Amino acid sequence: MAEPFYITTAISYPNGKPHIGHAYEAIAADVIARHQRLRGRDVRFQTGTDEHGLKMAQKARDLGKTPKELSDEMSQYFIDMCDALNVSYDVFLRTTEPRHHASVQELWRRMEAKGDLYLDRYEGWYSIRDEAYYDESELTAGEGGQKLSPQGTPVEWTVEESWFFRLSKYAGPLLALYRDHPEFLQPDSRRNEVTRFVEGGLRDLSVSRTSFDWGVKVPGSDNHVMYVWVDALTNYITGLGFPDETPEMAKWWPADLHLIGKDIVRFHTIYWPAFLMSAGLPLPKQVFGHGFLLNRGQKESKSLGNVTDPLELAERFGVDALRYFLMREVAFGQDGSYSPEAIVTRCNAELANSFGNLAQRVLSMIFKNLDGKLADFTPAEADATLLATVRNACQSDLPQAFDALDFTAGTDAWMRAVFACNQYVDEQAPWTLKKTDPDRMAVVLLTLFRAVRELAIAVRALVPASADRLLDQMGVPADERNYAAYDDAEWYGRLVSSGFTLSQPVGVFPRLELPAEDA
Structure with missing residues (x-):
């Protein structure tokens, strides 16, 4: 029987169309999946979209749509991107699926049964764009005194009733994980950063919101929706049939590799293993945080006018040429430019x-x-x-x-x-x-x-x-x-x-020409 190999990408937040970073991760995961199939392994490759949270609710409101209408429309762009780039996923999971709500709520119940959830009041800094909480010590000053997260995104002072997860309880087990299983978080530079962060002390984590309702309901507290990262991270086991004891869960979990961008390493290597430890579930074998892809050395942004549609690149140069370039040019794990x-x-x-x-x-x-x-x-x-x-x-x-x-x-x-x-x-x-x-x-x-x-x-x-x-x-x-x-x-x-006779061959790697606008 072939040895199983389960790989996942981060699920994409569909409040905008896919950009080159989404394509880079999807292609990299596909190359890994195809390589393991060439190795003879039985591969399961899962990707998807993370459709809840305040950003989606606000974007939908601005467009005069319901969050569900927006998520239906935008998720299709990510499916289309994967298909156009020849990404051989087995499962495309959307967090709006009913099976996902059931999965996340069961994870919550298990953490609650462990005594790791309690109701309190949250007061602190929150970045809507990152869907993340930050300590005062992590913030920097922007223009006009605007406080910014470590990612450079605006933060708001938030006060509301919230359920909390006893994250502080898991600092010791997490440090032991990084020490005893260095392969859990790669490359080494990412593990060193996360280790230093945890060594600095962990505060309990606010894991529910009452200021909006677009998300998974907290069991027994219907006026609360779960923090989007509790929701999103659970997708990796939802696709295997959790909470049911399915053959898929037995065969594929723990995952062999979570492939993610370096900007979300903290969520995957602090929050996610802590949630799993609390729920009594095995941890993934490895999380790999790849670097950013830069446009001529600059991070893409709408204000700079340098945001690239990956499908336009594939149309201009060919899907395989784009795939080869991205995997060949950029040292994987580091930032790279195209x-x-x-x-x-x-x-x-x-x-x-x-x-x-x-x-x-x-x-x-x-x-x-x-x-x-x-x-x-x-x-x-x-x-x-x-x-x-x-x-x-x-x-x-x-x-x-x-x-x-x-x-x-x-x-x-x-x-x-x-x-x-x-x-x-x-x-x-x-x-x-x-x-x-x-x-x-x-x-x-x-x-x-x-x-x-x-x-x-x-x-x-x-x-x-x-x-x-x-x-x-x-x-x-x-x-x-x-x-x-x-x-x-x-x-x-x-x-x-067999008597095979070669026909007139046809070249499969044509020379590329630089489009006139780039020449």
Whole structure:
């Protein structure tokens, strides 16, 4: 039985259309999910939208809509984004679903039964935009003396009756978690930040509001709705059927990876594990806080006029080119920058000129010079050396780097193998061998055919549609496009004996042109 792997993204807040940051996280999670499927694991990939809270209620009011009407409309944009970017999610969960309300209310009851909830009065600073409470010591001064959160968002002094969660009780267990299981929070820099924060002391957390009603009702206190983070975080188990003891819950929980942005690490690594400890549920195995994606080095904002629609980028440059660029260009876990020029430069140099040109040249020469037919052959030393280089990159270096979420190192290894193939082409010069030694030419081209197959399988997680179009042309069966296929020594013989004949090849990685407005 395949080993299960459960990955989630943060659920997106749909008070506006998706931006490039949403696309970046969705693509990264998809690459991880596809990589684990290539590993042979049974993957469950969940994403969704976080539709409650004061921000949504205010936005709906401003637009003259009900919060439900707004959430229905806006959530569809996020579904459309995932579908357009070839994000292979298994579950898209919306927090307005009845099953989610039941799940969150049961989590609340379990925390209450543990004695971790009590009714009191909240007085303090609250950021509507962050849906977060802040201590006075965390605030900074903005223009006109406006107090700002650590994220630079305005805060308001809030006074209301509230249920509180005994977060202070869990400081010790949380510090033990970070110390004994450093893999729980990655990268290390994020864990160090959170550890320092918890070491500074935790105050009990206000977990309900009475000033609005767009949210999950508190059991037994219908005039209270739950704090949006109690609501939102529970989505990860709602999708598995919690509170019922479902086969899904038994199989998939605890999650292998919560993939989130660095700005919400605190909620996922302090609040969420504390809630789960209180409710008597296992903790996720890992939370990874990735960095921000910057537009030419600047954070996107409406006031700067630099907000990018990710679907427009995909339309201009192609979905797979965008996916490859984002995972290749930015060291995962750190902030990174993008621009149209950078996308064109990177994708032309590596996908079009290096790998795409290699594949097209090899398949075209086989089609033209061998009538598209494959044959058994005995590799010479140079051929065996190349195949070993490619095998090491595709079977060992890239998968191991992707396991560690180091996509840059993984694609570096892949590119080294691509360069090795191109150097081999130059050294062997099959166009010259055609005249001097056609039998040797055939061996060179068929060696390259085998190498291109491995390179295409290795890069499938990043550029799934393009890699599959290439593998289709090469006659590689759909069920042999995974890492396990590298151990199948008989694949080439089966393809030869099947009588497969290569048709006129079609390039799958076109060169990109910089749009006129960006030139």
